[in-house]
Amino acid sequence: MIALKETPQVATMTIDQVPVEFTEGETIYEVAQRAKKDIPTLCYDPRLEAFGACRLCVVEVEGIHNPVASCTTQATPGMVVRTKTAAIEKYRKTLLELVVSENRQLEVDPLRGYASQELTNLTVQYDARTGRFQGRQSGTSNKNDENPFILRDYDNCISCYRCVRVCAEQEGDHAINVKNRGFHTQIITEFDSDLRDSSCTFCGQCVQTCPTGALADRKAIRAEGESGEVQKTRSICPYCGVGCSVDILTKNEKIVGVQPAMDGPANEGALCIKGQFAFDFVQHADRLKKPLIRREDGELHECEWEEALDFAAEGFRQVREKHGRRAVYGVASGRAPHEAAYTMQKFIRAGFGTNQIDNCSRA
Numbered sequence: 282m283i284a285l286k287e288t289p290q291v292a293t294m295t296i297d298q299v300p301v302e303f304t305e306g307e308t309i310y311e312v313a314q315r316a317k318k319d320i321p322t323l324c325y326d327p328r329l330e331a332f333g334a335c336r337l338c339v340v341e342v343e344g345i346h347n348p349v350a351s352c353t354t355q356a357t358p359g360m361v362v363r364t365k366t367a368a369i370e371k372y373r374k375t376l377l378e379l380v381v382s383e384n385r386q387l388e389v390d391p392l393r394g395y396a397s398q399e400l401t402n403l404t405v406q407y408d409a410r411t412g413r414f415q416g417r418q419s420g421t422s423n424k425n426d427e428n429p430f431i432l433r434d435y436d437n438c439i440s441c442y443r444c445v446r447v448c449a450e451q452e453g454d455h456a457i458n459v460k461n462r463g464f465h466t467q468i469i470t471e472f473d474s475d476l477r478d479s480s481c482t483f484c485g486q487c488v489q490t491c492p493t494g495a496l497a498d499r500k501a502i503r504a505e506g507e508s509g510e511v512q513k514t515r516s517i518c519p520y521c522g523v524g525c526s527v528d529i530l531t532k533n534e535k536i537v538g539v540q541p542a543m544d545g546p547a548n549e550g551a552l553c554i555k556g557q558f559a560f561d562f563v564q565h566a567d568r569l570k571k572p573l574i575r576r577e578d579g580e581l582h583e584c585e586w587e588e589a590l591d592f593a594a595e596g597f598r599q600v601r602e603k604h605g606r607r608a609v610y611g612v613a614s615g616r617a618p619h620e621a622a623y624t625m626q627k628f629i630r631a632g633f634g635t636n637q638i639d640n641c642s643r644a
Contacts, residue, residue: 292358297365309351309362310338318364321373321403323380323492324441325352326396328550329450335380335441337373337403340364348372370407377409383418385436387411389494391511392501392530393432395540395550399492400439419464420495428476430483430499430558433468437495440466444487444496451551456481485557489541489550500558501530501538509533515542518556519616523547525556536560606633613640 289304296309296316303312308331313320323335331352339348343361348369351362363369380400381387387401404411420438442459445468449455456479460467470479488496504511509532518525518539526545530538539560543550562568572589573581584592600608611629613622622640629638 292356294356294358294360294362296362303356307356309340309342309349309354309356309360312356313340313351313362313364320351320364321406322352323399323403323439324443326443326447326490329443329446329490332442332446335376335439337376339369339372341366341369374407374409377403377407378411378413380439381409381411382414382416384411384439384493385418386494389437389497390502390505392505392538393488393494393497394491395489395543396492397494397497417464419466421467426475428481428483428499430485430554431476431488432497432499432502433476434495434497435468437493438468439493439495441492443490443492444468447486447490448481451486452482452484454480454482454484457487483554483558485541485552485554486550498538498558500561504532504535504537507532511537513540518552520553520555520559521615522619522622525552527552527556529560536563601633607635607637609633609635609637611638613638615641 289306291302291304293300293302294312295301296313296318299316301312301316310320310322310325310331320338320340322338324332325335325338333350333353336350338351340351341363342349342354343363351364381404384400387404389397389401391398403409418436419440420435422436423433426433440459445457445459448457456476457468457470460469460473470476470481476483485498488498491497512531513528514531516527516529518527525548526542528540528542529536530540539552539557541548541550541552541557571583572586574584574589574592575581597609609629611625613625617625626638630636
């Protein structure tokens with residue numbers, strides 16, 4: 282017998298006096314988001330298990346004495362929720378003032394990462410004073426980490442642990458973790474070493490989920506301070522056949538960084554090290570703009586495409602006649618589209634009658 286999957290039960294709750302339908306297993310926060318209710322949060326990332334650490338998402342629930350974290354509280358039939366009372370807004374403002382009082386820098390460049398403006402924007406929204414609870418601070422920047430991709434500026438860390446969780450839950454790398462508690466809390470690698478000596482794959486997920494810019498794209502922030510507006514252009518990563526959606530960051534018509542598209546159907550905010558950081562070739566001074574042919578003088582000379590293709594075809598013909606069909610081996614480019622990859626394998630298999638074809642699509 283085939284077991285039929287049970288259809289989730291649909292029920293109704295009330296959010297800010299508006300009836301809202303939900304399905305079994307949804308949290309108050311998820312239902313409120315779908316109902317277009319603005320509930321602030323700093324530790325929440327829809328790709329991760331709800332954590333309930335920042336407490337900014339608290340709401341009032343009728344029949345419960347204290348406010349509850351909406352991201353970890355499941356919705357129940359008949360529940361009556363208030364998301365923005367005077368008491369709740371005062372509570373959120375106080376929490377924000379506690380957070381920003383120990384944060385070294387609120388104004389960080391958006392080039393630091395996708396979510397780097399979240400704390401800054403909430404501080405402005407709630408007019409949270411930055412010095413009300415000024416005192417001890419937690420988190421110490423790791424200035425000795427010389428990896429070329431990720432800046433570990435932990436003086437801006439608010440211990441939301443989104444970086445640790447995305448590394449574990451999304452990537453499965455467990456390259457970073459949390460050490461100590463209270464004001465001694467610190468994000469570290471195993472044995473507190475350089476990221477290059479850890480299991481980090483430099484996917485950049487931790488950078489893009491950080492809400493304060495404590496983790497930053499080291500390559501992108503090279504453009505900090507340069508004049509000009511940052512433009513985002515949606516595109517597809519050219520490195521393999523997965524088809525990850527990316528937002529290319531440009532300033533003055535120059536690529537300064539790449540961010541994963543959180544709504545990308547193939548990647549949902551994930552990228553590999555090549556998709557995230559390997560964009561310098563686009564505008565490199567040594568990048569070829571025309572094909573080259575080595576002529577009789579032994580030097581490479583620029584030529585037109587028709588001449589280059591004829592030259593290559595003649596070379597293949599000579600190799601086959603002199604050494605046989607197995608003397609040719611094909612390696613397809615991971616930057617090429619599917620159609621080019623298909624043509625490449627057809628060229629080797631049908632053109633030379635061998636299966637000597639591979640690709641370079643490995644991250």
